[in-house]
Amino acid sequence: AQSVTQLGSHVSVSEGALVLLRCNYSSSVPPYLFWYVQYPNQGLQLLLKYTTGATLVKGINGFEAEFKKSETSFHLTKPSAHMSDAAEYFCAVTSNSGYSTLTFGKGTMLLVSP
């Protein structure tokens, strides 16, 4: 079984401030981890993913995330928030063991103020 916990349903930052969105996972096999972003009235768009190899992964729009096995975490960061980053962010986990469901966290709404 696998699960994802996103800490904080809403996170507010000022424009230019650091963005930190937290994601912890549980998985009985080596995980594949993803962050997706959803802008209003749109589908989900992949921000970045970790499958194997380098544990610090860079994605689109200046976001990055670090896979920490010991902490079972995959937190999403961006050094400087922009107004256009305001959206809902979802962390998700799957694995490479046959068919594995893609399991999502409940999402974190990022609010960016001027």
Place this chain on the structure above:
Amino acid sequence: EAQVTQNPRYLITVTGKKLTVTCSQNMNHEYMSWYRQDPGLGLRQIYYSMNVEVTDKGDVPEGYKVSRKEKRNFPLILESPSPNQTSLYFCASRSSTGNTEAFFGQGTRLTVV
């Protein structure tokens, strides 16, 4: 262009009137899934398919049906919709090998009155 196409984008219907939401992908992906998104609950998987004629229940299958007669299509069927099925629905597809990124459709906002 690689894409997942859902139709319709918006639908208002009445309780008990059968409806179908279509989903088509052009990436030759084996895996396809349906999710519903509700405030505070994230995305929950309704049904998934590992290949043609292979489907299985996800976490919230009650009140839904699916079929996978062709690899590219995965329609979601609500035989007798009820108000608690009012939600935002997403279809997704992904490859069974290598890159496991899921591609999502634009969503279908369903209201059952």
